[in-house]
Amino acid sequence: MKPAPFSYERPRDLNAALAMLAANGSAKIIAGGQSLGPMLNLRLVQPELVVDISGLAALKRAESSRDELVLGALVTHADIEDGRTPDVTRGAMRGVAANIAYRAVRNRGTIGGSLSHADPAADWVSALAALGARLTLRSLAGARTLAVEAFVVGALESALHAGEIVEAIHVPARAVSAHWGYAKSCRKTGEFAHAIGAVLVDPAAATARVVIGAIDTAPIVVTDAAELFGGRVGADYKQRFDARIADLLIAKAGINDAVRRHIHVSVLKRAVHEAAA
Amino acid sequence: MNTITLSVNHRAVEVLAEPRTSLADFVRDKLDLTGTHLGCEHGVCGACTVLLDGVPARSCITYAAACQGADITTIEGLDEDEVTAELRAAFTREHALQCGYCTPGMLVSARDLVLRLPDADERRIRVGLSGNLCRCTGYVGIVRAVQSVIETRRARNIAPQAGGGRTILGPAGSGRATSGGNEQPLRPARQELAPASESSAPDVIPDFTPATVLDQRFTLPHAPAKVFAMFDDIKSIAACLPGVSLTAPPKPERVEGAIRVRLGPIAAAFEGAARVERDPATLSGRIVGIGTDRRSRSATQGEICYRLVPIDGGAATAVELSIGYTLTGMLAQVGRPGLVRDLAGRLVADFAGNLDRHMSGAPLREVAPAELGGLPIIFDVLRARLARVFGRFFAKRGGAG
Numbered sequence: 001m002k003p004a005p006f007s008y009e010r011p012r013d014l015n016a017a018l019a020m021l022a023a024n025g026s027a028k029i030i031a032g033g034q035s036l037g038p039m040l041n042l043r044l045v046q047p048e049l050v051v052d053i054s055g056l057a058a059l060k061r062a063e064s065s066r067d068e069l070v071l072g073a074l075v076t077h078a079d080i081e082d083g084r085t086p087d088v089t090r091g092a093m094r095g096v097a098a099n100i101a102y103r104a105v106r107n108r109g110t111i112g113g114s115l116s117h118a119d120p121a122a123d124w125v126s127a128l129a130a131l132g133a134r135l136t137l138r139s140l141a142g143a144r145t146l147a148v149e150a151f152v153v154g155a156l157e158s159a160l161h162a163g164e165i166v167e168a169i170h171v172p173a174r175a176v177s178a179h180w181g182y183a184k185s186c187r188k189t190g191e192f193a194h195a196i197g198a199v200l201v202d203p204a205a206a207t208a209r210v211v212i213g214a215i216d217t218a219p220i221v222v223t224d225a226a227e228l229f230g231g232r233v234g235a236d237y238k239q240r241f242d243a244r245i246a247d248l249l250i251a252k253a254g255i256n257d258a259v260r261r262h263i264h265v266s267v268l269k270r271a272v273h274e275a276a277a
Numbered sequence: 278m279n280t281i282t283l284s285v286n287h288r289a290v291e292v293l294a295e296p297r298t299s300l301a302d303f304v305r306d307k308l309d310l311t312g313t314h315l316g317c318e319h320g321v322c323g324a325c326t327v328l329l330d331g332v333p334a335r336s337c338i339t340y341a342a343a344c345q346g347a348d349i350t351t352i353e354g355l356d357e358d359e360v361t362a363e364l365r366a367a368f369t370r371e372h373a374l375q376c377g378y379c380t381p382g383m384l385v386s387a388r389d390l391v392l393r394l395p396d397a398d399e400r401r402i403r404v405g406l407s408g409n410l411c412r413c414t415g416y417v418g419i420v421r422a423v424q425s426v427i428e429t430r431r432a433r434n435i436a437p438q439a440g441g442g443r444t445i446l447g448p449a450g451s452g453r454a455t456s457g458g459n460e461q462p463l464r465p466a467r468q469e470l471a472p473a474s475e476s477s478a479p480d481v482i483p484d485f486t487p488a489t490v491l492d493q494r495f496t497l498p499h500a501p502a503k504v505f506a507m508f509d510d511i512k513s514i515a516a517c518l519p520g521v522s523l524t525a526p527p528k529p530e531r532v533e534g535a536i537r538v539r540l541g542p543i544a545a546a547f548e549g550a551a552r553v554e555r556d557p558a559t560l561s562g563r564i565v566g567i568g569t570d571r572r573s574r575s576a577t578q579g580e581i582c583y584r585l586v587p588i589d590g591g592a593a594t595a596v597e598l599s600i601g602y603t604l605t606g607m608l609a610q611v612g613r614p615g616l617v618r619d620l621a622g623r624l625v626a627d628f629a630g631n632l633d634r635h636m637s638g639a640p641l642r643e644v645a646p647a648e649l650g651g652l653p654i655i656f657d658v659l660r661a662r663l664a665r666v667f668g669r670f671f672a673k674r675g676g677a678g
Contacts, residue, residue, distance in 0.1 A: 155542025
């Protein structure tokens with residue numbers, strides 16, 4: 001339960017961090033360490049070098065404009081929960097953050113670290129996909145942006161290239177007319193979810209984004225979710241929610257166990273009801 | 278070993294430690310502050326919770342080196358703290374502890390709730406304490422004690438402390454290292470690890486009852502008899518299995534080999550042996566294997582049963598796999614079987630694709646980095662176990678980053 005020996009560097013800026021990452025293929029970035037720490041302690045991961053980016057001020061920014069919020073990768077779940085960052089989602093992100101793991105974990109765990117870890121059961125993976133967020137990824141070669149739903153490609157597998165890190169998260173402003181619902185099922189409070197449902201429904205614009213998450217691989221992201229509401233998204237979307245379509249989507253994603261599908265559908269239904277409440 | 282400078286219980290501390298030293302081990306072993314307890318050592322149980330720059334943090338998954346310049350408060354530093362004094366009295370009154378192992382962490386978390394949540398009811402207190410496990414009390418007394426302190430303070434009109442008093446962004450404890458950038462990188466005292474392996478292949482491969490079974494199925498556009506013959510060609514089969522290598526010349530009934538599996542940042546290499554059984558009459562077979570991963574000190578037993586079913590009038594074959602496994606050791610501690618399914622699915626897809634290419638005479642695609650050695654079906658087994666293996670470790674909590 002003690003990590004294998006590793007070297008440790010605290011780069012003075014982002015470029016220095018990227019250079020260390022590029023120079024050592026087995027280097028691991030650590031921020032809050034709430035995902036990597038357990039894996040190091042269990043010796044499931046044994047990097048030669050751990051590059052601690054937690055001191056980089058450039059990754060601790062939080063700026064909002066009219067259209068979007070830009071969060072540096074080092075913003076913690078507690079920063080969002082407590083409202084130390086601006087909010088363009090009218091409380092949606094605060095609610096998600098407040099229910100991630102435990103307070104002692106939220107005080108160090110970061111939004112960028114959680115995404116980089118790409119655990120299918122992690123909250124931000126599903127919530128940010130539903131909110132339509134995008135990521136800035138940076139390497140020595142430059143920066144690129146990617147939608148969150150394109151970033152997570154499988155269990156613990158992200159689209160990050162070697163030598164690349166998550167630099168910032170761009171969250172679009174939630175429309176005044178858009179409803180938000182988020183639900184998850186955990187066997188124990190604070191532990192990994194077995195099912196996550198996240199919905200962003202805008203009856204005025206007749207649009208809906210729906211995410212079915214914690215399915216052990218990349219979440220199901222339905223960007224145009226009219227089919228889940230009988231073909232159109234209107235004010236009566238709660239009544240029109242079609243559990244059979246949800247079940248089909250989940251089955252198509254490879255979940256053969258009817259009980260698990262039932263849990264996912266029920267959790268999604270809860271999210272829809274929360275949005276409509 | 279390098280010098281780590283920080284403040285513990287308002288005392289400046291400068292101590293040598295390895296980079297891998299957790300904050301918990303640092304205060305316990307270097308400073309003799311043994312009030313900080315270690316339970317799970319992977320962030321689940323909460324016994325090690327301390328205040329880091331004033332807010333609760335897990336000292337078992339926070340490395341001391343990452344806390345350069347930070348303020349640490351352990352339970353020993355809370356003797357004079359007003360809220361903790363009230364909590365101690367309430368814990369005594371409500372019988373909120375028995376063995377006391379969880380109590381230091383419990384008090385740190387409870388103090389945070391009292392400061393932040395002046396309106397917390399029983400439910401919120403229970404949720405707030407859910408990251409601190411107690412095996413003695415059943416929590417009733419603990420919840421009552423915390424609730425009584427919150428209510429008393431509310432009655433005294435004591436204002437809450439928003440965010441626990443934190444005003445800056447980023448991980449608690451971070452960003453306090455003295456600037457300058459000329460710091461020496463911390464190097465571990467790297468001992469040479471024991472040589473990789475003597476032969477780890479067991480002589481006897483026992484039968485077992487798998488703890489987990491998962492079914493996989495894929496189809497190949499080749500006749501069952503051809504596929505069955507192919508399954509007997511252990512070297513070729515091995516070559517189709519991503520990450521598999523043979524460690525000894527295969528015999529028809531026994532294979533020794535290794536399989537490397539990667540799941541995100543986790544890499545495991547299981548070395549072992551498998552016994553191969555085949556029944557030409559039913560076009561089915563069974564591979565029973567046993568293997569160990571030295572790095573994670575994990576062991577697995579695995580079994581792959583396959584059955585070839587003719588489809589499309591016998592022109593093609595459905596390969597039905599039933600993969601059973603039991604995992605022990607480090608990798609088994611973290612129970613996330615679901616992730617294995619995803620990994621196993623990807624591996625089987627690669628395997629099926631390579632089999633098809635091989636049987637059609639096409640070159641294999643480089644699926645796995647590194648070695649596509651020669652390995653048999655065992656691989657299946659092996660790889661499946663690995664898969665499972667992987668799938669299970671991640672024990673973390675709720676997607677914390």
